[in-house]
Amino acid sequence: MSEQFLVHVDKIRAGYVPGVDILYGCSLELREGELLGIIGPNGAGKSTLLKALFGLLSIRDGSVQYRGEDISSASAHELVEKGIGYVPQRDNVFPSLTIEENLEMGAFLRPKQVKERIDYVVDLFPRLGERLPQRAGSLSGGERQMLAMARALMMKPSVILLDEPSAGLSPVLQDQVFLRTREINQAGVSVVMVEQNARRCLQICHRGYVLDQGTNAYTDTGHNLLNDPKVIELYLGTLARGD
Amino acid sequence: MTADDSIANPVAGVFDGVSPTPGSAKPDPILVADEVTRRFGGLTAVSVEHLEIQRGSITALIGPNGAGKTTFFNLLTSFDKQDAGRIVFDGDDISSIQPYKLAKRGMVRTFQLTKALSRMTVIDNMKLGATDQVGESFWKALLPIWGAQEAEIEARADALLDRFNLTHMRDEFAGTMSGGQRKLVEMARALMTEPKLVMLDEPMAGVNPALTQSLLGHVKGLRAEGRTVIFVEHDMDVVRDISDWVVVMAEGQIIAEGTPDDIGANQEVIDAYLGAHTDSDYFDEIGDEVAAEAERLGGAIS
Numbered sequence: 001m002s003e004q005f006l007v008h009v010d011k012i013r014a015g016y017v018p019g020v021d022i023l024y025g026c027s028l029e030l031r032e033g034e035l036l037g038i039i040g041p042n043g044a045g046k047s048t049l050l051k052a053l054f055g056l057l058s059i060r061d062g063s064v065q066y067r068g069e070d071i072s073s074a075s076a077h078e079l080v081e082k083g084i085g086y087v088p089q090r091d092n093v094f095p096s097l098t099i100e101e102n103l104e105m106g107a108f109l110r111p112k113q114v115k116e117r118i119d120y121v122v123d124l125f126p127r128l129g130e131r132l133p134q135r136a137g138s139l140s141g142g143e144r145q146m147l148a149m150a151r152a153l154m155m156k157p158s159v160i161l162l163d164e165p166s167a168g169l170s171p172v173l174q175d176q177v178f179l180r181t182r183e184i185n186q187a188g189v190s191v192v193m194v195e196q197n198a199r200r201c202l203q204i205c206h207r208g209y210v211l212d213q214g215t216n217a218y219t220d221t222g223h224n225l226l227n228d229p230k231v232i233e234l235y236l237g238t239l240a241r242g243d
Numbered sequence: 244m245t246a247d248d249s250i251a252n253p254v255a256g257v258f259d260g261v262s263p264t265p266g267s268a269k270p271d272p273i274l275v276a277d278e279v280t281r282r283f284g285g286l287t288a289v290s291v292e293h294l295e296i297q298r299g300s301i302t303a304l305i306g307p308n309g310a311g312k313t314t315f316f317n318l319l320t321s322f323d324k325q326d327a328g329r330i331v332f333d334g335d336d337i338s339s340i341q342p343y344k345l346a347k348r349g350m351v352r353t354f355q356l357t358k359a360l361s362r363m364t365v366i367d368n369m370k371l372g373a374t375d376q377v378g379e380s381f382w383k384a385l386l387p388i389w390g391a392q393e394a395e396i397e398a399r400a401d402a403l404l405d406r407f408n409l410t411h412m413r414d415e416f417a418g419t420m421s422g423g424q425r426k427l428v429e430m431a432r433a434l435m436t437e438p439k440l441v442m443l444d445e446p447m448a449g450v451n452p453a454l455t456q457s458l459l460g461h462v463k464g465l466r467a468e469g470r471t472v473i474f475v476e477h478d479m480d481v482v483r484d485i486s487d488w489v490v491v492m493a494e495g496q497i498i499a500e501g502t503p504d505d506i507g508a509n510q511e512v513i514d515a516y517l518g519a520h521t522d523s524d525y526f527d528e529i530g531d532e533v534a535a536e537a538e539r540l541g542g543a544i545s
Contacts, residue, residue, distance in 0.1 A: 003541070016419060029544050035533075041451045042423030043412075089422060089449075140309030164422075168448045170307045170477050171517055175526070182529065196423070196449055203530040206537035207544070220543045223534035236452055 004068060005029045006190055007053070007159060012062035012072075014052040022048045024214045025062065030159065030192060035185040037205035037222060039198040039235060044211040046194040047089060050161045053192070054086040055079050066159075081109060085152035085160040089167065092148035095137030099128055102136050102147055106154030113156070121150040124180065142173040146180070153184065160184070162193040166200070178204050198236050202226040210235055250463040254300045254487055261488075263501030266293035273298040273440055273471050274319065279328030281314055288314045289325070289495045296440075301462065301472045303482045305506075306492035307516050312475045315492065316444055319473075320352045321345050333439065349439030353429045353446065361418025365409065365428055368417050369400035372435030396435075403431040406461060408454065423449045430458075434465075441465060443474035447481050459485050479517065483507070491516065 007030040015022040022045045030036055038046050051057045053064055055076045063072045066082060076086070094102055103121065107114050122129035125146045131139075136147055145165055152160050165181065166174040174197060182204045185191045195201035202208050205222035210231060218231055225231050261267055272295035281289040289311045296302050306312050317323035319330060321342045330338050332350055360368050373396045376389070383389070404410050407427045412420060417428060426449055433441060446462075447455050455478075462485055465472055476482055482489060482503060489506040491499040493515045499506060506512055 020419075031540055034540055042427070042449075042454060043421040047421065142308035164449060168308075168445060168477070170305075171479055173308055174477070178526075182533075196451060198452055200526060203526045204533055206533060206540055219545075221534065221537045223530060223537065224543065226530070234453065 003029075003031075005065070006032045006034075006067060007192075008065040009049070009053060010063050010065070012052055012064065013060040014048060014057045015060070016048075016057070021060065022214050023052065026211065026215055027062075028053075028192070028209060028216075030190055032158075033185075033188065033190055034206045035182065035191045035204060036193070037198075037201040037208040038192065038194045038211060039196075039201060039208060039225075040211035040217070041235065045214040046211055047163050048214075049211065050086065050163050050192065050194055054084065054161055056086075080155055080157075083155070083158040085155060085157035087148045087152045087160065087162050087165065089163040093136040093139070093144050093151070096135060098133050098135055099139070099147060100132040102151055103128075103154055106151035109155065114154075117154045117156065121153050124153070124183065125150050142169045142177075145169060145173075145177065149177075149180070149184075153189070157189060159190045159192065162191065164194055164196060166195065166197050174200065199226065250460065251467045252463070252487070253467065253469065254297065257297060257300065258488055258502060261297075263499075263505040265497045265500050267295070267500055269295040269297040271298045272296055273333055274473075275331045276319065277329045277331075279315075279318055279325050279330060281311075281318055281323065281325050287495055289318060291315065291328075291495075291497055294490065294497060296471065296473060297488060298471055299466065299469055300487040301466050301474070301485050303486040303489045303503075304473060304475045304492065305477070305479075305482060305489060305516065306498075310492040311495040312492050313444060314495075316352070316442060316475060320350065320442055322352075346436055346438075349436075350442065351433045351436045351438040351440075352442035352444065353426075353433050354444055358429065361416060363417055364414050365404070365417055365420070366397070366400055366413045368428055369404065369432050369435055370396050372432040373399070400431075400435060403434055407431045408457070423451060423454075426450055427454075427458075438470060440471045440473070443472065443476075445475050445477065447476060447478055455481065479507075 009028040011025040011027050013021045013023055013025060026045065026049055038049065040046055052059055055074050059072045063070055065071065071079060094105065103118050104114055107117050127143060128147055128150055136144065139147060149165065166177045169177060178200050181191060181193060193201060202222040202225050208220065208222045208225045209216060210218040218225065257270060261269055274296040276291050276294045279289060279291045280287065304312050314323065318325045321337060321340050329336060337345060376392065404413055409427055412424060420428065426446065430443065430446055450458065459481065462472055486503055489501060489503055490497055491506060491512050499509050499512050
């Protein structure tokens with residue numbers, strides 16, 4: 001291998017039910033500092049890829065490396081300690097805990113850093129700062145999404161994995177999520193995001209992967225994918241052209 | 244905008260004489276809400292003075308997160324009970340009716356967070372949606388007279404699965420489906436009841452854009468069949484493409500009503516909801532920055 005990647009997923013197979021693979025030889029490379037987007041049809045395996053990467057699913061074949069170390073069989077909590085954060089698609093906050101407690105949970109492995117990290121994420125998401133003592137269950141969908149992202153940042157990760165962060169949000173908030181994601185990336189965190197809002201996603205992503213039926217269909221820079229007629233036709237649909 | 248302009252719109256022109264103001268009267272409303280209020284403790288989540296939904300039309304309900312859209316939806320479909328006010332569906336007061344009775348009368352809904360029965364196969368999920376099945380009666384269930392109806396229901400379910408590109412998932416457990424696929428099954432299952440009024444809560448969230456277009460054609464098809472559709476949606480392209488009428492909520496109230504063009508030009512709506520960046524120039528600029536960064540980081544990997 002000529003280039004050392006921060007995360008290197010090499011031809012993995014994974015699935016939920018024994019004997020049924022969702023991913024068939026799926027690969028992904030993430031360089032330090034990159035913002036990656038993963039798009040594709042429903043059921044292509046996008047969320048499954050993130051779960052497999054984060055140790056929530058066992059990998060049946062192939063390997064995942066992080067900074068050159070094999071993490072194929074590492075569990076989620078070990079990966080959090082190594083510097084990988086994950087924001088699930090839904091059910092991603094503890095509704096009965098306050099916003100502050102939710103954030104504390106994000107850094108319970110490093111209790112000494114809690115205060116400093118809360119200051120950092122509140123700076124990024126001022127709406128959360130105004131409402132620290134409120135229960136997370138009282139937050140609207142968009143605010144929950146911000147809390148979930150903020151909590152993932154509490155451990156000062158090198159990489160965060162975002163599963164459809166803009167789903168269910170109003171246009172203004174969706175744009176906010178994409179802008180925040182870019183800010184997080186510019187602050188030095190490498191990001192892998194799965195998105196249905198393919199147009200916005202590819203606009204802010206350095207590179208993108210198109211998955212189809214559990215395997216890689218295309219990969220290129222975000223800019224090139226956004227202008228590739230084949231990708232538009234098959235995956236973005238004409239609505240994504242933005243006319 | 245899409246290829247589906249060929250689908251007939253039976254209510255074209257109906258809104259010509261309707262004033263684009265909150266609470267305006269429609270020629271033939273199928274659903275009317277009056278002074279509907281819902282409070283959670285000290286918070287007034289919904290406070291709608293008057294709303295009429297035109298029969299046979301596609302009406303979009305939009306608004307910022309936390310505006311009370313889903314709460315209002317829950318009230319309209321009797322999944323929640325209002326503290327005050329009255330809701331009339333097709334001439335009958337439905338303010339305190341059970342949701343399943345409402346489904347029998349022809350109003351059916353889907354959920355923002357899907358509710359598929361995960362330990363049943365997709366086809367069984369679908370067949371469950373059909374109403375007035377002979378086997379629902381204890382005595383009739385014991386007699387071998389339901390075979391023909393079963394076959395008819397299954398054929399209808401298969402036809403719908405085909406329309407939603409789900410035939411390959413027919414015999415899989417619903418629990419194995421991805422988020423977007425669940426959304427589709429839920430919509431297909433709702434249509435099994437042959438409803439007069441279909442209420443869709445964020446039908447396109449999590450659905451791949453390419454599939455969105457065929458779904459939009461399908462929603463227009465419902466209108467062509469004479470059904471009424473109300474949907475909550477954030478994607479303004481979708482709203483503009485299929486709705487005849489748009490209702491905007493903010494802080495529990497209806498702040499605007501009108502055709503998609505009226506709404507797109509309404510300054511109050513732009514401030515509350517659409518935001519200043521919708522022209523996407525800003526993201527185009529970012530896109531250029533990102534493209535340059537991508538090259539610095541090493542460009543494409545083949």
